[in-house]
Amino acid sequence: MKVTLKTIAQEAGLSITTVSRALAGYDDVNEATRQRVIAIAKRLGYQPNLAARHLRSKQTHTIGMVIPLTSYYSDPFFMELLSGVGRQAAEYGYDLLLSAQQPGEEELIAYRRMVASSRIDGVIVARVWKDDPRIALLREVQHPFVAFGRSNDGNYPHIDVDGLSGMLQLMRHLVERGHRRIALILSPANLVFTAVRYQGYVQGLAEAGLPLRQDYLVEADLSQEGGCAAAQHLLALPDPPTAIVACNDTMAIGALEAARARGLKVGRDIAVAGFDDIPLAAYTDPPLTTVRQPIYEIGRRALDMLIRVIRREPLQEPHVLITPELIVRQSTGGASPAGGQVRV
Amino acid sequence: MKVTLKTIAQEAGLSITTVSRALAGYDDVNEATRQRVIAIAKRLGYQPNLAARHLRSKQTHTIGMVIPLTSYYSDPFFMELLSGVGRQAAEYGYDLLLSAQQPGEEELIAYRRMVASSRIDGVIVARVWKDDPRIALLREVQHPFVAFGRSNDGNYPHIDVDGLSGMLQLMRHLVERGHRRIALILSPANLVFTAVRYQGYVQGLAEAGLPLRQDYLVEADLSQEGGCAAAQHLLALPDPPTAIVACNDTMAIGALEAARARGLKVGRDIAVAGFDDIPLAAYTDPPLTTVRQPIYEIGRRALDMLIRVIRREPLQEPHVLITPELIVRQSTGGASPAGGQVRV
DNA sequence: ACCTTATTCCAAAACGTTTTGGATGTCAAT
DNA sequence: ATTGACATCCAAAACGTTTTGGAATAAGGT
Numbered sequence: 117m118k119v120t121l122k123t124i125a126q127e128a129g130l131s132i133t134t135v136s137r138a139l140a141g142y143d144d145v146n147e148a149t150r151q152r153v154i155a156i157a158k159r160l161g162y163q164p165n166l167a168a169r170h171l172r173s174k175q176t177h178t179i180g181m182v183i184p185l186t187s188y189y190s191d192p193f194f195m196e197l198l199s200g201v202g203r204q205a206a207e208y209g210y211d212l213l214l215s216a217q218q219p220g221e222e223e224l225i226a227y228r229r230m231v232a233s234s235r236i237d238g239v240i241v242a243r244v245w246k247d248d249p250r251i252a253l254l255r256e257v258q259h260p261f262v263a264f265g266r267s268n269d270g271n272y273p274h275i276d277v278d279g280l281s282g283m284l285q286l287m288r289h290l291v292e293r294g295h296r297r298i299a300l301i302l303s304p305a306n307l308v309f310t311a312v313r314y315q316g317y318v319q320g321l322a323e324a325g326l327p328l329r330q331d332y333l334v335e336a337d338l339s340q341e342g343g344c345a346a347a348q349h350l351l352a353l354p355d356p357p358t359a360i361v362a363c364n365d366t367m368a369i370g371a372l373e374a375a376r377a378r379g380l381k382v383g384r385d386i387a388v389a390g391f392d393d394i395p396l397a398a399y400t401d402p403p404l405t406t407v408r409q410p411i412y413e414i415g416r417r418a419l420d421m422l423i424r425v426i427r428r429e430p431l432q433e434p435h436v437l438i439t440p441e442l443i444v445r446q447s448t449g450g451a452s453p454a455g456g457q458v459r460v
Numbered sequence: 461m462k463v464t465l466k467t468i469a470q471e472a473g474l475s476i477t478t479v480s481r482a483l484a485g486y487d488d489v490n491e492a493t494r495q496r497v498i499a500i501a502k503r504l505g506y507q508p509n510l511a512a513r514h515l516r517s518k519q520t521h522t523i524g525m526v527i528p529l530t531s532y533y534s535d536p537f538f539m540e541l542l543s544g545v546g547r548q549a550a551e552y553g554y555d556l557l558l559s560a561q562q563p564g565e566e567e568l569i570a571y572r573r574m575v576a577s578s579r580i581d582g583v584i585v586a587r588v589w590k591d592d593p594r595i596a597l598l599r600e601v602q603h604p605f606v607a608f609g610r611s612n613d614g615n616y617p618h619i620d621v622d623g624l625s626g627m628l629q630l631m632r633h634l635v636e637r638g639h640r641r642i643a644l645i646l647s648p649a650n651l652v653f654t655a656v657r658y659q660g661y662v663q664g665l666a667e668a669g670l671p672l673r674q675d676y677l678v679e680a681d682l683s684q685e686g687g688c689a690a691a692q693h694l695l696a697l698p699d700p701p702t703a704i705v706a707c708n709d710t711m712a713i714g715a716l717e718a719a720r721a722r723g724l725k726v727g728r729d730i731a732v733a734g735f736d737d738i739p740l741a742a743y744t745d746p747p748l749t750t751v752r753q754p755i756y757e758i759g760r761r762a763l764d765m766l767i768r769v770i771r772r773e774p775l776q777e778p779h780v781l782i783t784p785e786l787i788v789r790q791s792t793g794g795a796s797p798a799g800g801q802v803r804v
Numbered sequence: 805a806c807c808t809t810a811t812t813c814c815a816a817a818a819c820g821t822t823t824t825g826g827a828t829g830t831c832a833a834t
Numbered sequence: 835a836t837t838g839a840c841a842t843c844c845a846a847a848a849c850g851t852t853t854t855g856g857a858a859t860a861a862g863g864t
Contacts, residue, residue, distance in 0.1 A: 206529060215556070
């Protein structure tokens, strides 16, 4: 049998109102009565019906997140972010509602459903696109949200990593190692961070007085397979690059694969670098030089911000920009400059 | 402004009932009327209030999962399972409610809250304990659930991997490679799979006519640090093992670390093996020999089963037992028997 | 003209909670 | 005895949906 406020009220000989208020801690109920109510509630194992509570109070204590069903396997970026968000949500007593969706139309529908069906108090948007319709939607209906990534008009609460700075650090590292022919595997053009990282790449080339070569730019879809194919293409050029930078680690791992398949020893014959520093990056063969985005931490901070937005507290810092850290590993010749000779 | 059934009803000059029934597809509403209602609903961007719907219909189309907040980083096992469950849930149009909790008392409270607050239709329980109170709870209140792992009394819908068979395959592999001194890093004793894998270890020793040595058994907490400490202890023995098997990959990775720190080359000086085949296992240095649990697939199947339980359809196979596959990599000397000489 | 059957609609109840706006009783001060 | 202040309680409304049990009308069969 379901135990509701009514059950307790009958048991205690009180009204539903009083039971509700006793449990909610209002001070217009006698302390002795309250204790009695609490005791009965405990004895009966009362658990409030959250659907009813949400319906009435319009607060769900739930945060929504939509994760794209990209590949067969889980996207390490999202898993990492998810665990950061989940961790911090637990801290505040919030739960997480996830909807896994095919990217595109369905994904947008999922957002619409989430925000309009009043099942969540706020939502975290990750991997922002240019002119992101999800953000347009959330702003239009004024639903609390925090984004990981800033869109064209970044005038909403967000947290982001300075991709330009990160990519620039990486380019300087490669130039210092003697590389003159550096290729870039781009992520899809509709993602905001692609443009930013590309800018870092361009700036890095300019600083070193290197030309920007169109044939050294290939776009792929963030996946390992995509990265592998892109790298194969680059390595098959008549004048192949000595270093390949990928816009995320997963594609960089694909590039490692492509290089190995071609009989090249990464770190000696060719340099490969990624972006993100997913957990796997430290364990690839050879370990991957990359730019560390503290994704887990970002998840936690994004949730902190979101809670404030939900509570309508002012954000002391509505636009957070984190400077990422370059992590040098063996895939670009290792930490010691001695490993830096490149076959040209 | 919130658009509800009432809004549509007014707009269409109909009752709330008719609008509700029109949208729900009942056949006691005129087709022309239905089309009109649908058009208005679409134009107004109607989204049903799910809290209200759940309250009334007692169906939430949501699956619950509690994930333990163990270490700072995310547990790859859970992430993998989560993505399998999430993927399949999306297939059925279900969402996922996650609650991240400290293991122990709080975790049980989270389960209690989830099931009693009628916010979810069913729950997936992972990493089952002996005499698992979560399962006791779920059975007591007769709440739909499917477990990954079987408890003492496995008389409930579950899916499991045959840990005994897996461990036995691994032991045979090591024995065949010439190992006579094989140690085991145990997972916590309250986990069911610990006992099963231990049994496989014991049986493996017996088959090879090897003694069961107490000093070759160390328990650790599933974490990388725990595995590292356990391996350090084993390697410091006066008569150290030539092979170390860990009850999961994460601990095995810790063991790799410990061996490396001691100056041993894993795969030549010592063999290390794990259990799970998490994505990382293929990328460790050297790549880890392990027993593959198809966690993602298991997540999907578990969800399939759960949906059936929720719909009160009979399960054609309430207890699924999957035979895992041995994955031989370099950490035990590689695929070729030539790599199998061990320093004894 | 009358009964039956189908079709199309709806009022009202119910789900379990929170909140509003008092009601009731007590006690001290006038 | 009346007033005001306070402490303690509660009836009823509201949240937005689904479902029950008809009502109203039209059509068809005698």
